[in-house]
Amino acid sequence: MSKLVSKWNYPTTIRFGAGRISELPDALAATGIKRPLFVTDPGLAKLPVVASTLKILDDAKIPYGVFSDVRPNPVESNLTAGIAVFKKGKHDGVIAFGGGSALDLGKLIAFQAGQTRPVWDFEDIGDWWTRADSNAIAPIVAVPTTAGTGSEVGRASVLTHEATHTKKVIFHPKILPAIVIADPALSVGMPQFITAGTGMDALAHCLEAYCAPGYHPMADGIAVEGVRLVFENLPKAYANGKDLTARAHMMSAAAMGATAFQKGLGAIHSLSHPIGGLYDTHHGMTNAVFMPYVLAFNRDVIEGKIERLAAYCGIKGGFDGFAKAITKLRKELKVPHTLGGLIKDLDMDKKRKGLIADMAIVDPTAGGNPVKLTKKAALSLLENSLSGTV
Numbered sequence: 001m002s003k004l005v006s007k008w009n010y011p012t013t014i015r016f017g018a019g020r021i022s023e024l025p026d027a028l029a030a031t032g033i034k035r036p037l038f039v040t041d042p043g044l045a046k047l048p049v050v051a052s053t054l055k056i057l058d059d060a061k062i063p064y065g066v067f068s069d070v071r072p073n074p075v076e077s078n079l080t081a082g083i084a085v086f087k088k089g090k091h092d093g094v095i096a097f098g099g100g101s102a103l104d105l106g107k108l109i110a111f112q113a114g115q116t117r118p119v120w121d122f123e124d125i126g127d128w129w130t131r132a133d134s135n136a137i138a139p140i141v142a143v144p145t146t147a148g149t150g151s152e153v154g155r156a157s158v159l160t161h162e163a164t165h166t167k168k169v170i171f172h173p174k175i176l177p178a179i180v181i182a183d184p185a186l187s188v189g190m191p192q193f194i195t196a197g198t199g200m201d202a203l204a205h206c207l208e209a210y211c212a213p214g215y216h217p218m219a220d221g222i223a224v225e226g227v228r229l230v231f232e233n234l235p236k237a238y239a240n241g242k243d244l245t246a247r248a249h250m251m252s253a254a255a256m257g258a259t260a261f262q263k264g265l266g267a268i269h270s271l272s273h274p275i276g277g278l279y280d281t282h283h284g285m286t287n288a289v290f291m292p293y294v295l296a297f298n299r300d301v302i303e304g305k306i307e308r309l310a311a312y313c314g315i316k317g318g319f320d321g322f323a324k325a326i327t328k329l330r331k332e333l334k335v336p337h338t339l340g341g342l343i344k345d346l347d348m349d350k351k352r353k354g355l356i357a358d359m360a361i362v363d364p365t366a367g368g369n370p371v372k373l374t375k376k377a378a379l380s381l382l383e384n385s386l387s388g389t390v
């Protein structure tokens, strides 16, 4: 019994369902936001999904500003520019609207606008988050338009440190949005590549959280159902983006993945983060590339767990059956089997491989891998993902 000790944090109010974006004015009122800054990305800003959401604010006569200078894998200059707009417009809260990039940056603007220390002082290391003035954090309403990162229910944001090309996790409990509007109708316009990549991100979160060591039966239960939802719905959402039921289940799976991963992540993410930082690849698609190699690497420790997971998901053949199901899913979604398939003209020399392995083993997710991720192991996983050897 002595090992059954843990700390659990569960997410926030989620208004889930198609069409519920109409409740945005009510959600703002409930969080006390009177003058929101609407944060999105430049691609989404041009789409009808943003225009129709802004019309809801117009109709409700809510004064708002828009900030969309957010690149995929956002960087500090995006944050600095967003904070300037937030302050200039005298905004009192943020509507973070979009995929993980816009959600993360919107959350960070609300967090960082009232802080005096640099954002890097709040990296997810030990209790660094206690350095923040928590009374100065503005409220956030989050509206996901992809179904993968689960950032809408997370207490962290990822920000790329441009000088070192490292993806840093900035953490504070109050970065967690006060209200989430999870409206699957907003995600129907996602192109196939993003549907596949974000969906595989949700799968990577659920799978790594489930396999991470440590006692967290609630996270395990959520992760297991999240994996099932992805297997059953991602191919449908990919084949027919307008399948609202599949989109809805994927939006749930995304939130479930991020809820579960407070238990831990693992080597898929430890390798994916340096690749994303150095090559600016899509996070979920990079996870998808690494998935089978890491699964095989961890086999000895997780075989029993994966057998139970496979049985729950109705996948026959135990561990091997599950591994095959991942390979089949990747093929169906046109996920590249190797890193070379993901990154054009990839040419990695020994020094670059060493750098990636060094970055992977110090990534905060490395500690959650069921098998210790040594430099030798990281190098071997990297070689496998280059040659396609599972």
Ligand code: NAD
Residues within 6 Å of the ligand: 041, 042, 043, 044, 047, 049, 071, 072, 073, 074, 098, 099, 100, 101, 102, 104, 145, 146, 147, 148, 149, 150, 151, 154, 156, 157, 158, 167, 186, 187, 188, 189, 190, 191, 194, 197, 198, 201, 258, 283, 284
């Ligand atoms: P993204 O936010 O970068 O968006 C990818 C593209 O999809 C963009 O061009 C965007 O315009 C487009 N898009 C989004 N929604 C759309 C829609 N409904 N219709 C049409 N196009 C749409 O991608 P993402 O995968 O959601 O997020 C990735 C980011 O999230 C990375 O920066 C990653 O590091 C971060 N992340 C954060 C967490 C967290 O816990 N905070 C977890 C995982 C990943």
